Amino acid sequence: MGRMVEAFSIAYSRLASRRKSAVATGLFARVARRKSAVATVFGSKVQRYAFAMKHSHVVVLASLAVGAWALARNSRSRFSFAKKVVLISGGSRGLGLVLARQLARESARIALLARNADELARAKADLEPRGAEVLTVQCDLTDRAQIASAVETVIAHFGSIDVLINNAGVIEVGPLTHMVRADFERSIATHFWAPYELIMLVRSQMAERGGGRIVNISSIGGKVAVPHLAPYVTGKFALTGFSDSARAELAAENIRVTTVAPGMMRTGSHVNARFKGNHAAEFAWFSFSNGLPLLSMSAERAADKIIAACRRGQPSLILTFGARLAIASNAIAPNLTGSAMKLANRFLPSPATAEGDELRTGWQSRQRSANIFTRHLDQATARNNERQPPNFR
Numbered sequence: 412m413g414r415m416v417e418a419f420s421i422a423y424s425r426l427a428s429r430r431k432s433a434v435a436t437g438l439f440a441r442v443a444r445r446k447s448a449v450a451t452v453f454g455s456k457v458q459r460y461a462f463a464m465k466h467s468h469v470v471v472l473a474s475l476a477v478g479a480w481a482l483a484r485n486s487r488s489r490f491s492f493a494k495k496v497v498l499i500s501g502g503s504r505g506l507g508l509v510l511a512r513q514l515a516r517e518s519a520r521i522a523l524l525a526r527n528a529d530e531l532a533r534a535k536a537d538l539e540p541r542g543a544e545v546l547t548v549q550c551d552l553t554d555r556a557q558i559a560s561a562v563e564t565v566i567a568h569f570g571s572i573d574v575l576i577n578n579a580g581v582i583e584v585g586p587l588t589h590m591v592r593a594d595f596e597r598s599i600a601t602h603f604w605a606p607y608e609l610i611m612l613v614r615s616q617m618a619e620r621g622g623g624r625i626v627n628i629s630s631i632g633g634k635v636a637v638p639h640l641a642p643y644v645t646g647k648f649a650l651t652g653f654s655d656s657a658r659a660e661l662a663a664e665n666i667r668v669t670t671v672a673p674g675m676m677r678t679g680s681h682v683n684a685r686f687k688g689n690h691a692a693e694f695a696w697f698s699f700s701n702g703l704p705l706l707s708m709s710a711e712r713a714a715d716k717i718i719a720a721c722r723r724g725q726p727s728l729i730l731t732f733g734a735r736l737a738i739a740s741n742a743i744a745p746n747l748t749g750s751a752m753k754l755a756n757r758f759l760p761s762p763a764t765a766e767g768d769e770l771r772t773g774w775q776s777r778q779r780s781a782n783i784f785t786r787h788l789d790q791a792t793a794r795n796n797e798r799q800p801p802n803f804r
Contacts, residue, residue, distance in 0.1 A: 490624070490722045492517040496569040498562075499523055500552055500609065501579030503530035504796035505680040506628070508537065509710040510576060513718055515543035522546045522565040522572075524579070533796050552579050552605040553597065562612045572613045574624040574721065577606035577650075582680070583642050583770070584697050585687030588762040594642040594687075594770075602629075602646030607653060614666065622665030626721050627654040631674045631734040635741045635748065638756040639693065658726055667724030671717055674734030675700055675707035679792030682773035682799070689767060690776035692760035698773070702785045706733040710791060774799040 497514050501507045502523035511521050515538050523545065525531050531547040538545045546568050550561040565572060581601045583594050606627055617623030632640055633647030651670060658668035681701050686693045701707055708731050720728040729735050741748040791797070 490724070492519040492574070492718075492722070494518060494520060495573040496520045496522065496565070496571055497574040497576065498565055498572050498609070498613070499576045499578055500605065501525060502576075503527060503534040503547070504683075504798075505678040506676065506710050506713065506795075507576070507578040508534050508795050509678070509714045510578065510717065511538055511543070511545075512541065513711075513714050515541040515545075517718075518542070519574075520544045520546075520569055522548065522569065524548050524550045524552065524561050526551050530796060530798075533798075537796065553600040555604070555608055558605060558608045559612060562609065566616065571616060571620060572623070573617070573620070574626070575609055575613050576626045576628070576717075576721075577609060578626075578628045579605060580628070580630075581643075582640070582684040583687065584639055584684055584693050585767070586639060586760070586762040587641050589687040589767045590641055591768075595645055598642040598646035599649060602643075603649035603653060606650055610657065614661065614664070617666050618664040622667070624721050624724065625657075625661070625666060625668045626671060626717060627651075627668065628671045628673070628717070629654065631672055631729075631731075631737060634672050634729075634734075634738045636752065638752055639688075639759050655727075667721075669717075669720050669725050669728060671720070671728045671730065672734060672738070673708070673713055674729075674731030674737075675703065676710055676713050676730070677701065677707050677788055677791050678710040678713075679788055679790075679795045679797040681788055682777070682792050683797055684773050685770050686773065686776045687767055687770055689760040689763045690769075690771050691778040694773050694776035694778075696759060698777075698785050698788060702788045706731065710795060772799075 492514055497511075497519045499507050499511055499521065502511050502521070503525035507523070507525075511523060511534070514521060521538065521543050523531060523534055525534075525547075526549065528549050531549060535545045535547050546565060548561045548564050550557045552558060562572070579601060581597060583590070583598065610625060613623070613625075627650055629651045630643070630647045631637075632644040633651035636644050636648075651672070654668060654670040658670065661668055681694075681698045684694075684697065686697075713730050716728060716730060719725075729738060737748070740751075
Protein backbone atom coordinates (compact mmCIF):
# COMPACT_ATOMS: atom_id res chain seq x y z
CA MET A 412 0.00 0.00 0.00
CA GLY A 413 2.80 2.37 0.90
CA ARG A 414 4.47 1.63 -2.42
CA MET A 415 1.30 2.49 -4.33
CA VAL A 416 0.99 5.81 -2.51
CA GLU A 417 4.62 6.55 -3.24
CA ALA A 418 4.18 5.70 -6.95
CA PHE A 419 1.05 7.81 -7.17
CA SER A 420 2.86 10.72 -5.50
CA ILE A 421 5.73 10.49 -7.95
CA ALA A 422 3.35 10.36 -10.95
CA TYR A 423 1.41 13.35 -9.64
CA SER A 424 4.59 15.31 -9.10
CA ARG A 425 5.71 14.60 -12.66
CA LEU A 426 2.30 15.61 -14.04
CA ALA A 427 2.33 18.82 -12.03
CA SER A 428 5.85 19.52 -13.19
CA ARG A 429 4.81 19.04 -16.84
CA ARG A 430 1.83 21.33 -16.39
CA LYS A 431 3.97 23.98 -14.82
CA SER A 432 6.48 23.58 -17.69
CA ALA A 433 3.72 23.84 -20.27
CA VAL A 434 2.27 26.89 -18.58
CA ALA A 435 5.70 28.46 -18.37
CA THR A 436 6.44 27.59 -21.97
CA GLY A 437 3.11 29.06 -23.10
CA LEU A 438 3.70 32.14 -21.00
CA PHE A 439 7.16 32.57 -22.41
CA ALA A 440 5.83 32.02 -25.91
CA ARG A 441 3.13 34.62 -25.43
CA VAL A 442 5.66 37.07 -24.07
CA ALA A 443 8.01 36.31 -26.97
CA ARG A 444 5.21 36.80 -29.48
CA ARG A 445 4.26 40.10 -27.88
CA LYS A 446 7.88 41.20 -27.91
CA SER A 447 8.17 40.11 -31.52
CA ALA A 448 4.99 41.98 -32.44
CA VAL A 449 6.22 45.07 -30.61
CA ALA A 450 9.60 44.76 -32.32
CA THR A 451 7.93 44.28 -35.69
CA VAL A 452 5.70 47.30 -35.24
CA PHE A 453 8.60 49.36 -33.93
CA GLY A 454 10.86 48.11 -36.71
CA SER A 455 8.34 48.95 -39.42
CA LYS A 456 7.92 52.41 -37.94
CA VAL A 457 11.66 52.85 -37.87
CA GLN A 458 11.89 51.64 -41.47
CA ARG A 459 9.11 53.97 -42.56
CA TYR A 460 10.80 56.83 -40.77
CA ALA A 461 14.14 55.96 -42.33
CA PHE A 462 12.53 55.72 -45.79
CA ALA A 463 10.80 59.04 -45.24
CA MET A 464 14.10 60.58 -44.17
CA LYS A 465 15.89 59.13 -47.19
CA HIS A 466 13.09 60.28 -49.46
CA SER A 467 13.22 63.77 -48.02
CA HIS A 468 17.00 63.81 -48.44
CA VAL A 469 16.62 62.76 -52.06
CA VAL A 470 14.03 65.48 -52.64
CA VAL A 471 16.26 68.08 -50.97
CA LEU A 472 19.32 66.99 -52.94
CA ALA A 473 17.34 66.93 -56.18
CA SER A 474 15.98 70.39 -55.44
CA LEU A 475 19.47 71.67 -54.73
CA ALA A 476 20.75 70.12 -57.96
CA VAL A 477 17.93 71.68 -60.01
CA GLY A 478 18.51 75.00 -58.32
CA ALA A 479 22.25 74.85 -59.00
CA TRP A 480 21.58 73.94 -62.64
CA ALA A 481 19.09 76.81 -63.03
CA LEU A 482 21.52 79.23 -61.39
CA ALA A 483 24.37 78.09 -63.62
CA ARG A 484 22.15 78.28 -66.70
CA ASN A 485 21.01 81.75 -65.75
CA SER A 486 24.56 82.95 -65.12
CA ARG A 487 25.72 81.52 -68.45
CA SER A 488 22.80 83.15 -70.25
CA ARG A 489 24.16 86.53 -69.13
CA PHE A 490 27.05 86.16 -71.58
CA SER A 491 26.88 89.17 -73.88
CA PHE A 492 28.11 89.31 -77.46
CA ALA A 493 28.34 93.11 -77.34
CA LYS A 494 31.87 94.18 -78.39
CA LYS A 495 32.95 90.53 -78.44
CA VAL A 496 35.05 89.44 -81.41
CA VAL A 497 33.33 86.58 -83.23
CA LEU A 498 35.25 84.66 -85.89
CA ILE A 499 33.02 82.73 -88.32
CA SER A 500 34.52 80.35 -90.86
CA GLY A 501 32.45 80.02 -94.01
CA GLY A 502 30.75 83.25 -93.00
CA SER A 503 30.30 84.83 -96.42
CA ARG A 504 27.05 83.04 -97.29
CA GLY A 505 24.39 80.59 -96.10
CA LEU A 506 24.09 79.84 -92.40
CA GLY A 507 27.37 81.64 -91.64
CA LEU A 508 26.04 84.91 -93.05
CA VAL A 509 22.72 84.53 -91.20
CA LEU A 510 24.64 83.99 -87.95
CA ALA A 511 26.70 87.12 -88.68
CA ARG A 512 23.54 89.17 -89.26
CA GLN A 513 22.05 88.15 -85.94
CA LEU A 514 25.32 88.73 -84.09
CA ALA A 515 25.52 92.17 -85.71
CA ARG A 516 22.22 93.00 -84.00
CA GLU A 517 23.91 92.17 -80.70
CA SER A 518 26.77 94.59 -81.44
CA ALA A 519 29.39 91.90 -81.90
CA ARG A 520 32.56 92.62 -83.85
CA ILE A 521 32.65 90.12 -86.67
CA ALA A 522 35.45 88.47 -88.63
CA LEU A 523 34.53 86.35 -91.65
CA LEU A 524 36.73 83.72 -93.28
CA ALA A 525 35.91 82.39 -96.75
CA ARG A 526 37.67 81.47 -99.97
CA ASN A 527 35.76 83.69 -102.40
CA ALA A 528 36.70 87.38 -102.33
CA ASP A 529 33.53 88.50 -104.15
CA GLU A 530 31.31 86.68 -101.67
CA LEU A 531 33.20 88.27 -98.79
CA ALA A 532 32.77 91.74 -100.29
CA ARG A 533 29.01 91.21 -100.69
CA ALA A 534 28.74 89.86 -97.13
CA LYS A 535 30.54 92.90 -95.75
CA ALA A 536 28.25 95.22 -97.72
CA ASP A 537 25.28 93.33 -96.25
CA LEU A 538 26.49 93.56 -92.64
CA GLU A 539 27.94 97.06 -92.32
CA PRO A 540 24.59 98.88 -92.85
CA ARG A 541 23.35 96.84 -89.89
CA GLY A 542 25.87 98.62 -87.69
CA ALA A 543 28.42 95.82 -87.55
CA GLU A 544 32.17 96.24 -87.46
CA VAL A 545 33.29 93.66 -90.00
CA LEU A 546 36.65 92.26 -91.04
CA THR A 547 36.78 89.88 -93.99
CA VAL A 548 39.77 87.62 -94.62
CA GLN A 549 40.15 85.55 -97.76
CA CYS A 550 41.30 82.10 -96.68
CA ASP A 551 41.40 78.59 -98.10
CA LEU A 552 40.46 76.55 -95.06
CA THR A 553 42.10 73.44 -96.46
CA ASP A 554 45.47 75.24 -96.27
CA ARG A 555 47.04 75.18 -92.80
CA ALA A 556 49.34 78.14 -93.47
CA GLN A 557 46.45 80.31 -94.67
CA ILE A 558 44.46 79.46 -91.54
CA ALA A 559 47.33 80.53 -89.28
CA SER A 560 47.79 83.75 -91.25
CA ALA A 561 44.05 84.51 -91.09
CA VAL A 562 43.94 84.11 -87.30
CA GLU A 563 46.97 86.39 -86.94
CA THR A 564 45.22 88.98 -89.13
CA VAL A 565 42.05 88.89 -87.02
CA ILE A 566 43.94 89.20 -83.71
CA ALA A 567 46.11 92.01 -85.11
CA HIS A 568 42.97 93.89 -86.18
CA PHE A 569 40.67 93.29 -83.19
CA GLY A 570 43.17 92.37 -80.46
CA SER A 571 41.52 89.05 -79.55
CA ILE A 572 39.04 86.37 -80.53
CA ASP A 573 36.28 85.75 -77.98
CA VAL A 574 34.00 83.43 -79.95
CA LEU A 575 34.90 80.95 -82.69
CA ILE A 576 32.18 79.46 -84.90
CA ASN A 577 33.41 76.64 -87.12
CA ASN A 578 30.75 76.76 -89.81
CA ALA A 579 32.56 76.13 -93.10
CA GLY A 580 31.49 73.01 -94.92
CA VAL A 581 31.38 71.30 -98.27
CA ILE A 582 28.64 68.86 -99.26
CA GLU A 583 29.26 66.21 -101.90
CA VAL A 584 26.28 64.08 -102.87
CA GLY A 585 26.31 60.89 -104.91
CA PRO A 586 26.80 57.12 -104.87
CA LEU A 587 29.93 55.71 -103.24
CA THR A 588 30.78 54.16 -106.63
CA HIS A 589 31.66 57.60 -107.98
CA MET A 590 33.54 58.86 -104.93
CA VAL A 591 37.34 58.81 -104.80
CA ARG A 592 39.95 59.38 -102.13
CA ALA A 593 40.20 63.09 -102.98
CA ASP A 594 36.52 63.58 -102.09
CA PHE A 595 37.08 62.14 -98.62
CA GLU A 596 40.31 64.09 -98.11
CA ARG A 597 38.55 67.34 -99.06
CA SER A 598 35.74 66.64 -96.60
CA ILE A 599 38.09 65.75 -93.74
CA ALA A 600 40.28 68.78 -94.47
CA THR A 601 37.27 71.12 -94.37
CA HIS A 602 35.18 69.55 -91.62
CA PHE A 603 37.86 68.27 -89.27
CA TRP A 604 41.34 69.71 -89.86
CA ALA A 605 40.16 73.30 -90.38
CA PRO A 606 38.20 73.40 -87.07
CA TYR A 607 41.10 71.62 -85.35
CA GLU A 608 43.61 74.21 -86.56
CA LEU A 609 41.37 77.15 -85.65
CA ILE A 610 40.64 75.80 -82.17
CA MET A 611 44.30 75.12 -81.45
CA LEU A 612 45.24 78.62 -82.63
CA VAL A 613 42.63 80.52 -80.57
CA ARG A 614 42.69 78.33 -77.47
CA SER A 615 45.68 79.86 -75.67
CA GLN A 616 44.61 83.49 -76.08
CA MET A 617 41.05 82.61 -75.00
CA ALA A 618 42.40 80.92 -71.85
CA GLU A 619 44.66 83.90 -71.11
CA ARG A 620 41.66 86.23 -71.29
CA GLY A 621 39.63 84.07 -68.90
CA GLY A 622 37.72 81.87 -71.35
CA GLY A 623 35.65 81.97 -74.48
CA ARG A 624 33.08 80.22 -76.63
CA ILE A 625 33.55 77.71 -79.46
CA VAL A 626 30.72 76.44 -81.65
CA ASN A 627 31.28 73.54 -84.02
CA ILE A 628 28.57 73.21 -86.65
CA SER A 629 28.47 69.49 -87.35
CA SER A 630 25.39 67.75 -88.75
CA ILE A 631 22.91 64.95 -88.27
CA GLY A 632 25.33 63.34 -90.72
CA GLY A 633 27.86 63.40 -87.88
CA LYS A 634 25.52 61.28 -85.76
CA VAL A 635 23.74 59.02 -88.24
CA ALA A 636 25.39 57.80 -91.45
CA VAL A 637 23.31 58.63 -94.52
CA PRO A 638 23.69 56.97 -97.94
CA HIS A 639 24.94 59.01 -100.92
CA LEU A 640 26.78 61.35 -98.52
CA ALA A 641 29.75 59.17 -97.59
CA PRO A 642 32.54 61.83 -97.76
CA TYR A 643 30.37 64.38 -95.97
CA VAL A 644 29.38 62.10 -93.08
CA THR A 645 32.98 60.90 -92.70
CA GLY A 646 34.16 64.46 -92.10
CA LYS A 647 31.23 65.34 -89.86
CA PHE A 648 31.65 62.23 -87.71
CA ALA A 649 35.28 63.26 -87.17
CA LEU A 650 34.22 66.79 -86.20
CA THR A 651 31.56 65.54 -83.77
CA GLY A 652 34.00 63.24 -82.00
CA PHE A 653 36.69 65.90 -81.75
CA SER A 654 34.24 68.56 -80.58
CA ASP A 655 32.76 66.38 -77.84
CA SER A 656 36.20 65.31 -76.63
CA ALA A 657 37.65 68.83 -76.67
CA ARG A 658 34.59 70.17 -74.82
CA ALA A 659 35.42 68.17 -71.69
CA GLU A 660 39.06 69.27 -71.60
CA LEU A 661 38.65 72.92 -72.59
CA ALA A 662 36.04 73.42 -69.86
CA ALA A 663 38.95 73.47 -67.39
CA GLU A 664 40.10 76.67 -69.14
CA ASN A 665 36.59 78.18 -69.02
CA ILE A 666 36.20 77.67 -72.76
CA ARG A 667 32.66 76.46 -73.49
CA VAL A 668 32.35 74.21 -76.55
CA THR A 669 29.00 73.60 -78.22
CA THR A 670 28.51 70.80 -80.74
CA VAL A 671 25.62 71.56 -83.11
CA ALA A 672 23.96 68.79 -85.12
CA PRO A 673 21.46 70.36 -87.53
CA GLY A 674 19.09 68.39 -89.67
CA MET A 675 17.80 69.83 -92.92
CA MET A 676 18.01 73.64 -93.08
CA ARG A 677 16.66 76.07 -95.63
CA THR A 678 19.84 78.08 -96.10
CA GLY A 679 19.78 78.13 -99.91
CA SER A 680 23.14 76.33 -100.04
CA HIS A 681 21.76 73.36 -102.00
CA VAL A 682 22.76 75.13 -105.23
CA ASN A 683 26.40 75.24 -104.11
CA ALA A 684 26.52 71.61 -102.99
CA ARG A 685 28.45 69.31 -105.32
CA PHE A 686 27.09 66.24 -107.04
CA LYS A 687 28.32 63.06 -108.69
CA GLY A 688 26.52 60.20 -110.41
CA ASN A 689 23.21 61.08 -112.03
CA HIS A 690 23.66 64.78 -111.36
CA ALA A 691 20.11 65.92 -112.06
CA ALA A 692 18.51 63.11 -110.05
CA GLU A 693 20.90 63.56 -107.11
CA PHE A 694 20.21 67.29 -107.04
CA ALA A 695 16.46 66.67 -107.21
CA TRP A 696 16.22 64.40 -104.13
CA PHE A 697 18.69 66.50 -102.14
CA SER A 698 16.93 69.82 -102.78
CA PHE A 699 13.51 68.24 -102.22
CA SER A 700 14.52 66.88 -98.79
CA ASN A 701 16.03 70.23 -97.81
CA GLY A 702 12.78 71.99 -98.62
CA LEU A 703 10.31 69.78 -96.72
CA PRO A 704 8.46 72.17 -94.36
CA LEU A 705 8.01 69.79 -91.41
CA LEU A 706 11.48 68.23 -91.58
CA SER A 707 13.58 71.29 -92.37
CA MET A 708 14.20 74.54 -90.50
CA SER A 709 14.72 78.07 -91.73
CA ALA A 710 18.25 79.42 -91.51
CA GLU A 711 17.08 82.30 -89.33
CA ARG A 712 15.47 80.06 -86.74
CA ALA A 713 18.51 77.78 -86.72
CA ALA A 714 20.81 80.76 -86.19
CA ASP A 715 18.66 81.96 -83.27
CA LYS A 716 18.98 78.60 -81.54
CA ILE A 717 22.72 78.30 -82.22
CA ILE A 718 23.45 81.75 -80.80
CA ALA A 719 21.30 81.01 -77.73
CA ALA A 720 23.17 77.74 -77.17
CA CYS A 721 26.50 79.54 -77.56
CA ARG A 722 25.43 82.19 -75.07
CA ARG A 723 24.57 79.53 -72.48
CA GLY A 724 27.67 77.47 -73.19
CA GLN A 725 25.32 74.57 -73.95
CA PRO A 726 27.29 71.36 -74.62
CA SER A 727 25.09 70.03 -77.42
CA LEU A 728 22.35 71.25 -79.72
CA ILE A 729 20.30 69.14 -82.15
CA LEU A 730 18.16 71.06 -84.61
CA THR A 731 14.87 69.87 -86.13
CA PHE A 732 12.52 67.21 -84.84
CA GLY A 733 13.50 64.87 -87.66
CA ALA A 734 17.16 65.01 -86.63
CA ARG A 735 16.34 64.32 -82.97
CA LEU A 736 14.13 61.39 -83.97
CA ALA A 737 16.80 59.90 -86.24
CA ILE A 738 19.55 60.26 -83.63
CA ALA A 739 17.36 58.76 -80.88
CA SER A 740 16.32 55.88 -83.14
CA ASN A 741 19.93 55.16 -84.05
CA ALA A 742 20.90 55.12 -80.36
CA ILE A 743 17.99 52.92 -79.23
CA ALA A 744 17.65 50.63 -82.25
CA PRO A 745 20.80 50.84 -84.38
CA ASN A 746 19.99 47.67 -86.32
CA LEU A 747 16.55 48.96 -87.22
CA THR A 748 18.03 52.30 -88.27
CA GLY A 749 20.64 50.53 -90.36
CA SER A 750 17.93 48.53 -92.10
CA ALA A 751 15.96 51.72 -92.73
CA MET A 752 19.02 53.32 -94.35
CA LYS A 753 19.43 50.27 -96.61
CA LEU A 754 15.80 50.62 -97.64
CA ALA A 755 16.20 54.37 -98.25
CA ASN A 756 19.23 53.72 -100.43
CA ARG A 757 17.09 51.62 -102.78
CA PHE A 758 15.00 54.69 -103.60
CA LEU A 759 18.03 56.91 -104.31
CA PRO A 760 19.44 57.26 -107.85
CA SER A 761 21.56 54.43 -109.17
CA PRO A 762 25.19 54.97 -110.19
CA ALA A 763 25.64 56.51 -113.61
CA THR A 764 28.14 56.10 -116.42
CA ALA A 765 31.70 57.44 -116.36
CA GLU A 766 30.24 60.92 -116.79
CA GLY A 767 28.98 60.59 -113.21
CA ASP A 768 32.57 60.80 -111.92
CA GLU A 769 32.58 64.51 -112.76
CA LEU A 770 31.95 66.83 -109.82
CA ARG A 771 29.29 69.47 -110.56
CA THR A 772 27.63 72.15 -108.48
CA GLY A 773 23.91 72.30 -107.85
CA TRP A 774 23.77 75.19 -110.30
CA GLN A 775 25.22 72.92 -112.98
CA SER A 776 23.12 69.89 -112.01
CA ARG A 777 19.75 71.58 -111.83
CA GLN A 778 17.35 70.86 -114.68
CA ARG A 779 13.89 71.57 -113.31
CA SER A 780 12.47 74.90 -112.22
CA ALA A 781 11.45 75.55 -108.64
CA ASN A 782 8.35 73.81 -107.29
CA ILE A 783 6.25 74.24 -104.18
CA PHE A 784 8.89 72.50 -102.05
CA THR A 785 11.96 74.28 -103.42
CA ARG A 786 10.63 77.78 -104.09
CA HIS A 787 11.43 78.98 -100.58
CA LEU A 788 14.91 77.41 -100.94
CA ASP A 789 15.51 79.60 -103.98
CA GLN A 790 14.35 82.61 -102.00
CA ALA A 791 16.91 81.72 -99.31
CA THR A 792 19.54 81.33 -102.05
CA ALA A 793 19.04 84.92 -103.16
CA ARG A 794 18.73 86.23 -99.62
CA ASN A 795 21.84 84.50 -98.23
CA ASN A 796 24.42 85.33 -100.90
CA GLU A 797 24.38 81.86 -102.50
CA ARG A 798 25.04 83.16 -106.00
CA GLN A 799 26.25 81.07 -108.87
CA PRO A 800 30.05 81.33 -109.12
CA PRO A 801 31.30 82.77 -112.42
CA ASN A 802 33.73 79.91 -112.92
CA PHE A 803 33.46 76.48 -111.35
CA ARG A 804 36.53 74.29 -111.13
